Amino acid sequence: MAIYLHYYSQAKARSRLLMFQDNQLEGVLSFSTFANASSLTYLDLSSNRFHGNLPPLLFSSQSKIETFDVSDNQLEGVLSFSTFANASSLTYLDLSSNRFHGNLPPLLFSSQSKIETFDVSDNQLEGVLSFSTFANASSLTYLDLSSNRFHGNLPPLLFSTKARSRLLMFRTIN
Numbered sequence: 001m002a003i004y005l006h007y008y009s010q011a012k013a014r015s016r017l018l019m020f021q022d023n024q025l026e027g028v029l030s031f032s033t034f035a036n037a038s039s040l041t042y043l044d045l046s047s048n049r050f051h052g053n054l055p056p057l058l059f060s061s062q063s064k065i066e067t068f069d070v071s072d073n074q075l076e077g078v079l080s081f082s083t084f085a086n087a088s089s090l091t092y093l094d095l096s097s098n099r100f101h102g103n104l105p106p107l108l109f110s111s112q113s114k115i116e117t118f119d120v121s122d123n124q125l126e127g128v129l130s131f132s133t134f135a136n137a138s139s140l141t142y143l144d145l146s147s148n149r150f151h152g153n154l155p156p157l158l159f160s161t162k163a164r165s166r167l168l169m170f171r172t173i174n
Helices: 002-010
Strands: 017-019 026-028 042-044 049-052 067-069 074-078 092-094 099-102 117-119 124-128 142-144 149-151 167-169
Touching: none
Parallel strands: 017 042, 026 049, 042 067, 049 074, 067 092, 074 099, 092 117, 099 124, 117 142, 124 149, 142 167
Antiparallel strands: none
């Protein structure tokens, strides 16, 4: 199936939805895989065998992706702001059940962020949750940080009157 994804990236793809969940796809995700997918709005690669890091600038400046789900894979590395910097249309981001580690970066969400759902549960993330990580997440309605190694106080922003978060999940790893 990796051949098909490569072919998809070489064509001027017009598909709006790509759903490859629950397969045995494998390989490393790269910017070039989706560089020509200017009309793609929904990408579900969950429950496969993708591995490696999410590349910087995964989304092009023309990206229209609203839903990005790579949950339940073998992805790893540190999450960075640059990976999602151009994802201005993104509303649903599920990175759960992978091997991401380190801290959530300051300013994870850009000032144009439309993220409503953010799930990084069941990873190896750690550290103190920072106000600046969620400073631009004014559209956030679902946040799942469970089964990681976060510590310290919760950022007051998550409970402010401006926050739209309706469901917050913070289970701990035992």
